Amino acid sequence: MGMRINTNTAAMNAYRNLSVNDSAMNKSLEKLSSGFRINRAADDAAGLAISEGLKSQIGGLKVAVRNTQDGVSVVQTAEGALAETTSILQRMRDLSVQASNDGGLSTDAKKNIQSEIGQLNSELNRISTTTKFNGKALLDGSYTGTFQVGANANETISVGVGTAMDAASLGVAGINVTGTAGAYGASAASGAALTTFTTNATSAASGSVAFTASGASSAAIAFTAGGSATDAIAVAEFDRLDGTISFGGKSFNLGSVDYTGVTAASAALAKLNTAAKSALGLSTNPFTVGTDTSQLNFGVREAVAGYTGTGGIALGGATATAQNIAAATPTFSQASGASDAIAKLDTAIAKVSSQRADLGALQNRFEHTTANLNVAVENLTASNSRIVDVDMASEMTEFSKNQILVQAGTSMLAQANQSSQSVLKLLQ
Structure with missing residues (x-):
C-alpha cells in the first residue's frame, strides 16, 4: 500500500462522517429538548406551511369560542330581564282580574290596585332602559349584534331584539282598571245625521x-x-x-x-x-x-x-x-277598564314570551356552536401535533444511534491519525 503523510484520506473520511453524525445528533437533541419535529422551515418546508395554516385556524376558533360565549351572555342577560318583565305582566294581569270583581271591590280598592299597576308600569320602563351588556342597551328596541363564531370571514350569528319592551311598546302603558263599562254603540234613523x-x-x-x-x-x-x-x-x-x-x-x-x-x-x-x-x-x-x-x-x-x-x-x-x-x-x-286591561296584558305577555322563545332558541344555537368549535379546536390541534410534534421514542432511538456513531467516528478519526505514525519506522 502507498504510505503518504501529506494527505490522510482515511482521517478525512472519518472526519466527514463524524461531522454528519454530530450534526444529526445535535438535531436530535434539539427535537428532544423542544418537543417539536419542525423547529425551522428547513426541517420540513411543506409541513411547516401546513402547520402554520392549522395554527391560524386553531387560534381563530379559540377566539370564536370566546365570542360565542359572549353571545350566550348577551342572550342570558336579555332573557333574564324579560323573565322579570313576564312576572310583572302576570302580576298586572292578576290585579286586573281582581279589579274586574266590581261586586266585591270599593272605588278606593280599585284605586289602590291602579296605584300598584302604575308602579309596575314604571318598573317595566326601567327594566327596558337599564338592561345593558357592556354598555349596549338590550331591550329598548335598538339592539342588534353580530357575533363572529368562526375562524374565517362572514362566519357570524346575528342577535336582535327589535321590539322595545317598555310599557308603551307592550301596549300596557295606558291601562286603567278603575273605569266602568260605557255605552256600547250608537245609532240613528235612516237618513239622519249621526252627529x-x-x-x-x-x-x-x-x-x-x-x-x-x-x-x-x-x-x-x-x-x-x-x-x-x-x-x-x-x-x-x-x-x-x-x-x-x-x-x-x-x-x-x-x-x-x-x-x-x-x-x-x-x-x-x-x-x-x-x-x-x-x-x-x-x-x-x-x-x-x-x-x-x-x-x-x-x-x-x-x-x-x-x-x-x-x-x-x-x-x-x-x-x-x-x-x-x-x-x-x-x-x-x-270594554270596561279592567276587562280591557286583561286583554292588553294577554297580548303583552304573548309578545314577551315570543321574544323570550327567540332568545332561548338563540342561546341553544350558541351553545351548540360552542360545542362544535371546541371539537374543531381539539381535532385541528391533534392534526397539527401529528405534523410538528416529535415522536420522543423514535427520536430517542435516532439520537442513541447518532451518539454511538459520533463516539465511533471520534475513535476512528483518532485511529486514522495514528496510521501515519507507521511512516516513522521507515525513517529509523
Whole structure:
C-alpha cells in the first residue's frame, strides 16, 4: 500500500462522517429538548406551511369560542330581564282580574290596585332602559349584534331584539282598571245625521270612555275629551280614547295610538290623525278641534264626490268638507277598564314570551356552536401535533444511534491519525 503523510484520506473520511453524525445528533437533541419535529422551515418546508395554516385556524376558533360565549351572555342577560318583565305582566294581569270583581271591590280598592299597576308600569320602563351588556342597551328596541363564531370571514350569528319592551311598546302603558263599562254603540234613523258623541263625564274622569248620542245639527262626530265642555284638551284625555270606530268596512282602534313622550295636545292630535287616516283610508285628517276648546270632532272627509263606503255607510256631498253620514250606524266598542286591561296584558305577555322563545332558541344555537368549535379546536390541534410534534421514542432511538456513531467516528478519526505514525519506522 502507498504510505503518504501529506494527505490522510482515511482521517478525512472519518472526519466527514463524524461531522454528519454530530450534526444529526445535535438535531436530535434539539427535537428532544423542544418537543417539536419542525423547529425551522428547513426541517420540513411543506409541513411547516401546513402547520402554520392549522395554527391560524386553531387560534381563530379559540377566539370564536370566546365570542360565542359572549353571545350566550348577551342572550342570558336579555332573557333574564324579560323573565322579570313576564312576572310583572302576570302580576298586572292578576290585579286586573281582581279589579274586574266590581261586586266585591270599593272605588278606593280599585284605586289602590291602579296605584300598584302604575308602579309596575314604571318598573317595566326601567327594566327596558337599564338592561345593558357592556354598555349596549338590550331591550329598548335598538339592539342588534353580530357575533363572529368562526375562524374565517362572514362566519357570524346575528342577535336582535327589535321590539322595545317598555310599557308603551307592550301596549300596557295606558291601562286603567278603575273605569266602568260605557255605552256600547250608537245609532240613528235612516237618513239622519249621526252627529255629536260625547264621553260620559263620570267614566271619562275615571279613565274609561262611554259614548252617548247628543245633538243633531253638526255634520261630524265629536268627542268631548273630558268631563266638562269648557275643559281644555289634555294629552292624558287622548289616552282615555280607547274605542273602536268602523267606517266603510275599515276600523280604527283609538287606543292603539302611543302618546309616550308627547306633551302637547296638538302633537297628540297629530299622532291620532296620522294613525286614523291610514287605518280608515282617508285623504284628510278625520279628527279636528271642535268649536269649543275641549271638543275633538270626528268628521269623515273625503275629496271624492258621492263617495260610498263598503260597509253600508253612504257619504253624500261633493266637497271635501265634513259630510253628513246618512243611513249609517258607526260602531263603537269600549270594554270596561279592567276587562280591557286583561286583554292588553294577554297580548303583552304573548309578545314577551315570543321574544323570550327567540332568545332561548338563540342561546341553544350558541351553545351548540360552542360545542362544535371546541371539537374543531381539539381535532385541528391533534392534526397539527401529528405534523410538528416529535415522536420522543423514535427520536430517542435516532439520537442513541447518532451518539454511538459520533463516539465511533471520534475513535476512528483518532485511529486514522495514528496510521501515519507507521511512516516513522521507515525513517529509523
